[in-house]
Amino acid sequence: MYSAAAIFAFALLRSVRGQQIGTYTAEDHPVLTVQQCSAGGSCTTQSKSVVLDSNWRWLHSTTGYTNCYTGNQWDATLCPDVDTCTANCALDGADYSGTYGISTSGNALTLNFVTHGANTNVGSRVYLLDDENTYHLFNMKNQEFTFDVDVSNLPCGLNGALYFVQMDGDGGKARFPTNAAGAAYGTGYCDTQCPQDLKFIDGQANMLNWTGTSANSGTGFYGTCCNEMDVWEANSLSAAFTPHVCSGITGQTRCSGTACGEGDERYDGVCDKDGCDFNSWRMGDETFYGPSMTVDTTSKFSVVTQFLTSDNTTTGDLVEIRRIYVQNGQVIQNSATDFPGIAAYNSITDDFCNAQKTLFGDTNSFETRGGLAEMGDAFEAGMVLVMSIWDDYAVNMLWLDSDYPTDGDPCQPGISRGPCATTSGVPATVEAESGISVVYSNIKFGPIGSTFA
Template identity: 65%
Template structure:
């Protein structure tokens, strides 16, 4: 989940030592309560908080008001090399609502796309915290994760993304002593794209080799990237949505360089699966499942409850990850994920398994980097270690989000299996246009719940026909909901993946 940050320049004050902490603005984390549930269905509220990623923060000289980074350029005096820059520069506290358009109310978090204060901020990336100095760690195997989302105000070209990455709980402070800021200031990010736009990695700056982006005035890339496994629960806008696991061969947040980062020069040479194994209902052949209006099974003009279940081969938390299932709840009805309907796939699937991924990659003619990076078993290894919840909103300076909601790549005919991913025009998603035309776009995540399979959601309604199990023939009647009280066993998510 790779996105470029709008890092703002202010004029304020600081403190001392390594990848350091500034003192001009007190860091006060917005509250975001969530619930943990038991097998019996009882849930307990946890008083969580959120923190904005360090890439968005003002970076200035220790004891001065001089910007270490302005626009997409490092100050050559303060930052002649990676280690010196980390010693000279500090991350300051954040004005969450005024500068970044991040507001929390009750159990919900709203992320505004464009916020205009002294400077203009574009998008944000936030992490759920267990305390002011530690990220909340989730172990997903043999459990389910549920949340509500309102993405009615996200047009083509935007991505309201909720996902997990294998970050260190303390933001890397214990492994990298020159990191003085830690999770309190949103450090330690990594994902399966091994992003090289991250300004501080492993307690050092990413100055050496830094090249300013040719089409993003706030971003650039350095010599190093930061890699880890990524579980995309939800990458979506009002026109399209995808759930995508991305395994890595590394087993913790890892700094990369050269070809080990992957990238356009050697996309599949890196230590992570950049494409993932995605289930996007439109791409998988059902163009009426999710979209804006009452004509779709899932209506994105209304709030949606999204449930993702992580099954293991032996139904224990220590077993191998074997299947990822998806349900939705809307208007009192539980709705299982759509089934695939793709030429070349002889079995219809409505969940993610290694068999589904192999069949999909074959039918679409895609490189199976998912399998070569260990598939679901390796994804489960990251889950064993624990993962951090990320909530973000962003636009795409690389390929205009076409990989999510339009035809991609644009050099292939849209009729070719796997190319059409959503109804948006191939001319849509240009960041300058999206930012100008949709500055008030936003996404709200709320009502987060986590617990054993079948513990986090229910419905007072009967949804129609009972869905089939994960990888088989869909039942007559299609996409109805479950008719039982608990739905865990019933039925079957910079950030661009370029699959």
């Protein structure tokens, strides 16, 4: 166990306003309907909306329209130091469709990958709002979550992701006085990778030691950590669902140094970056998911995820995560593990995770950080729904859809994760392709057995 002082180098917050709101573009959250279901299958439609993550937004001076951040660097005049930058810079509203390729229609959300406007935008990340200033918080214990997805336009190297993270419901606005924007402008993101590419963390500019890593992004001194449940990470060739947990923190927490788990310190950080993944291809069934396979990714299908507890209540320990698919009226049970020396698991349990890690020779950081019980505690505290589309500048998404690590023997269990070539997924290549998108629709949630027939 690390001491708080060793893990989190929190800076004292000064009485300045920061992460303020710009007025150049009106913020109009796209409306998205969802359904909350009750036992027996009766569902009520609710009108919600989505909000774009703050990291994609235009960040400019509070007194004009000079960029605080251009390309992958901060403006030296507006941002000579953290406090000055925090006070000088404002987040502006978003042109969701024209700039970011984000649109809604009824219960459907479409995310286009590359959008060419005045500037070229790549990828996006949005959150489900309860109201204009508050994220919807989910407790999925003893509940199920269902959505339809169309991944037919997602090739190798892309990730259409739907997942939960333990963000603050108000985006951190109450905890951090320098965050004036809050959930209304998509602030407060965190996950188990403890990302250091966010321009603002805890309401302060993350410009200390900022280093550009691609044309539009970089990394700062701090990262932002929290529990994460990846309900869906997929393209048309491969898919995985994965719980990740953290130890010693509750909710969104800023990290630095070893606690962020970067590079060679991956397993020394506070969060489990590997998670306990169930990827049908990686678990030995190479005919289950893909074009014209059991789950046919050339057309839309439903994804059902059930979160079972030890006592069948919303307060019991989380003990199992089950996956079911529905396509063309057919209910399809999840594939089972198909390797010698391991039972035929078709869901995620702590026993499955331990057996999988042993079979693959992977570090079991999921167990050491609390396993499924920790994931359940995060849900009970409330988690935010995230939907995104992205490519991977680190390893070209090979961890999802190809052989990874690339120097491993693909005949060894756990190395092959999908049919894509190890040369695929290069961002410059996939970003030059046209027509890449993902559509999430028909979101339903409620007690086990209530969201699908």
